Amino acid sequence: MVYGLDSLEAVVKMLVDGKVTIPKDVREKLGWKKGTKLLLILNLKKRSIELREV
Numbered sequence: 843m844v845y846g847l848d849s850l851e852a853v854v855k856m857l858v859d860g861k862v863t864i865p866k867d868v869r870e871k872l873g874w875k876k877g878t879k880l881l882l883i884l885n886l887k888k889r890s891i892e893l894r895e896v
Contacts, residue, residue: 856863869876879896 885893
């Protein structure tokens with residue numbers, strides 16, 4: 843899942859709050875269960891944000 847850096851402010855706010863909520867329909871589509879550990883990758887060169895399942 844990749845987002846443009848326009849979403850960076852929202853992502854930083856979620857990280858500061860210590861909670862990231864991914865909508866249920868998105869989780870189901872990707873096969874992620876609630877509580878799945880995710881790795882957040884900020885790629886400044888490609889100007890993208892990527893989430894990967896750990």
